Amino acid sequence: MTKITDNVYHIGIDDYITDLFEGQYKIPNGISYNSYVISDSKVAVLDTVDEKFSEVWLDEIKNILSGKSPDYLIIQHMEPDHSASIDMFMNVYPDVCVVANEKTFEMIEAFFPDLSVVNKCEVSEGDTLSLGEHTLNFVFAPMVHWPEVMVTYESKNKILFSADGFGRFGTVGYSGEWADEARRYYFGIVGKYGPQVQSLLKKAETLDIKHICPLHGNVLSGNLEYYLNLYDMWSSYDAESDGVVIAYTSVYGNTKEAVLKLESMLKERGCPKVVTFDLCRDDLSVAVENAFRYSKLILATTTYNSDIFPQMYYFIHALIERNFQNRSVGIIENGSWAPRAGSIMRTMLDKSKNLYWYDTAVKIKSALSQENINEIDNLSKEVCFEYMALNTNDNNLNPEALFKIGYGLYVVTCANNLCDNGTIVNAVTQVTNTPDRVAVAINKGSYSHDIIKDTGIMNVNCLAENAPFSLFKRFGFASGRDTDKFDGVSFERTSNGLAVLAGYVNAVISLKTEQYIDLDTHGMFICSVTESKVLSQMPTMTYTHYLSDVRPKPDAENKKGFVCKICGYVYEGEELPPDYICPLCKHGASDFEKIN
Numbered sequence: 126m127t128k129i130t131d132n133v134y135h136i137g138i139d140d141y142i143t144d145l146f147e148g149q150y151k152i153p154n155g156i157s158y159n160s161y162v163i164s165d166s167k168v169a170v171l172d173t174v175d176e177k178f179s180e181v182w183l184d185e186i187k188n189i190l191s192g193k194s195p196d197y198l199i200i201q202h203m204e205p206d207h208s209a210s211i212d213m214f215m216n217v218y219p220d221v222c223v224v225a226n227e228k229t230f231e232m233i234e235a236f237f238p239d240l241s242v243v244n245k246c247e248v249s250e251g252d253t254l255s256l257g258e259h260t261l262n263f264v265f266a267p268m269v270h271w272p273e274v275m276v277t278y279e280s281k282n283k284i285l286f287s288a289d290g291f292g293r294f295g296t297v298g299y300s301g302e303w304a305d306e307a308r309r310y311y312f313g314i315v316g317k318y319g320p321q322v323q324s325l326l327k328k329a330e331t332l333d334i335k336h337i338c339p340l341h342g343n344v345l346s347g348n349l350e351y352y353l354n355l356y357d358m359w360s361s362y363d364a365e366s367d368g369v370v371i372a373y374t375s376v377y378g379n380t381k382e383a384v385l386k387l388e389s390m391l392k393e394r395g396c397p398k399v400v401t402f403d404l405c406r407d408d409l410s411v412a413v414e415n416a417f418r419y420s421k422l423i424l425a426t427t428t429y430n431s432d433i434f435p436q437m438y439y440f441i442h443a444l445i446e447r448n449f450q451n452r453s454v455g456i457i458e459n460g461s462w463a464p465r466a467g468s469i470m471r472t473m474l475d476k477s478k479n480l481y482w483y484d485t486a487v488k489i490k491s492a493l494s495q496e497n498i499n500e501i502d503n504l505s506k507e508v509c510f511e512y513m514a515l516n517t518n519d520n521n522l523n524p525e526a527l528f529k530i531g532y533g534l535y536v537v538t539c540a541n542n543l544c545d546n547g548t549i550v551n552a553v554t555q556v557t558n559t560p561d562r563v564a565v566a567i568n569k570g571s572y573s574h575d576i577i578k579d580t581g582i583m584n585v586n587c588l589a590e591n592a593p594f595s596l597f598k599r600f601g602f603a604s605g606r607d608t609d610k611f612d613g614v615s616f617e618r619t620s621n622g623l624a625v626l627a628g629y630v631n632a633v634i635s636l637k638t639e640q641y642i643d644l645d646t647h648g649m650f651i652c653s654v655t656e657s658k659v660l661s662q663m664p665t666m667t668y669t670h671y672l673s674d675v676r677p678k679p680d681a682e683n684k685k686g687f688v689c690k691i692c693g694y695v696y697e698g699e700e701l702p703p704d705y706i707c708p709l710c711k712h713g714a715s716d717f718e719k720i721n
Contacts, residue, residue, distance in 0.1 A: 368398030
């Protein structure tokens with residue numbers, strides 16, 4: 126038992142017995158089942174625990190309440206690891222009122238056909254329950270990751286009881302890095318339901334949260350932005366880090382030999398992280414977690430019974446099932462007489478969105494040949510194209526980099542003595558080519574405008590089509606005056622010392638200001654090009670592509686009002702105030718359009 130705040134208690138039951146969570150996920154660090162008690166004028170217990178620990182849990186509740194009886198049992202999620210002790214609890218406290226939503230009550234009847242719940246309170250989205258000084262607000266979270274799920278917000282102490290959200294493998298006392306077991310838990314359990322998690326995060330944005338209390342793992346307090354940002358990234362299917370995952374199977378060692386050569390070449394060419402998994406021996410859930418963690422994936426396997434090796438099939442199926450997308454992917458296949466593995470893997474992944482396939486496919490026929498070694502070398506060059514471009518001093522003025530400029534979207538990076546900064550712009554134009562000059566217009570209200578006017582230098586990061594919406598939120602919807610936009614972001618530096626974003630940029634152009642023109646709301650910087658590099662052949666992000674394929678679709682169903690064309694926020698009302706500012710992206714009324 127742990128006291129979270131006055132009169133709010135955490136009962137975490139640690140399970141060191143179970144070896145496989147949900148019958149499939151190895152949990153060498155154990156697992157916890159969390160329940161919570163709020164003791165006020167009325168007493169509420171939130172969720173129960175796995176039936177193996179019912180008696181220990183009930184004893185803990187008895188010790189906390191010191192003779193009082195609970196008034197409410199609040200059920201947020203009906204999976205048996207959280208609901209299996211409902212009947213034992215009600216045998217001990219038969220007068221308790223069960224608080225749940227309609228779907229939950231249906232599931233209670235299905236799980237406990239002999240249990241009669243007479244005293245019950247059915248709640249709907251937005252309903253509240255007063256316990257005295259503490260008021261509970263019920264927020265529905267369907268399909269995160271079951272249809273009946275709801276979370277509960279306690280407004281006095283600003284606590285979000287988050288059901289399975291923000292949970293992790295490991296007991297409460299597990300001291301390892303939170304993100305490692307939370308990431309594996311998320312992509313194993315919740316990963317398929319990214320859009321639903323995004324909907325819940327939008328609701329959470331409206332709440333002032335000081336503590337997050339999940340049903341698995343430890344209570345989260347302090348630096349909640351870190352946990353919220355990770356959940357935003359994971360549920361958007363964005364790469365968390367720049368790097369390469371190589372997943373392989375090998376029957377007689379020849380495919381493994383190819384993988385080890387590729388691994389060595391990638392490291393030699395500057396790849397920041399290479400993680401390799403033997404799918405027959407390594408934990409599948411860890412391999413899946415890392416495929417979502419890093420930006421690039423190489424699949425290497427053999428043709429087997431006119432199909433692909435079973436463990437590779439299970440791995441790819443696990444990725445597809447969890448909405449794998451927004452990654453660069455390469456293929457190594459092996460087959461002695463009728464190799465089909467490469468085409469089968471590509472066909473399976475046709476169901477995934479926004480995959481960029483490397484041109485080089487390595488095709489081994491039994492043992493590794495010199496031709497295969499050359500193919501592996503070419504594949505490593507493709508994968509490391511951007512690292513090689515950034516880390517070489519050759520051809521620092523590549524005119525092809527300027528071909529990436531179009532009516533697109535860019536991140537302009539800059540820095541002062543305090544920090545790196547960056548902002549989204551859409552006005553970048555090449556104005557001369559002898560010598561190369563580029564004009565960049567930046568809103569005068571932007572912190573980046575002030576930095577560049579002071580320092581005279583900037584980098585234009587030409588965004589590629591794989592740039593996720595979270596990147597636009599980070600660099601376009603916040604101010605560097607009060608936000609470290611590079612916190613947790615992977616980046617390199619050009620020779621001028623400024624940042625280049627990793628993974629989402631097809632070219633970088635370093636600029637030095639020659640002339641500044643005041644354009645009322647904007648400042649235009651006329652600049653000479655000091656360095657330019659092509660980092661990938663992925664198409665440039667156009668404004669049209671951003672609006673149609675990147676920006677989230679407006680949640681405008683059955684709503685009347687105006688939708689922001691930049692971020693999709695919906696203002697409900699008959700008229701939009703002319704001075705209205707979007708609360709998400711900070712754009713003005715001119716960037717809203719009426720919902721028909």
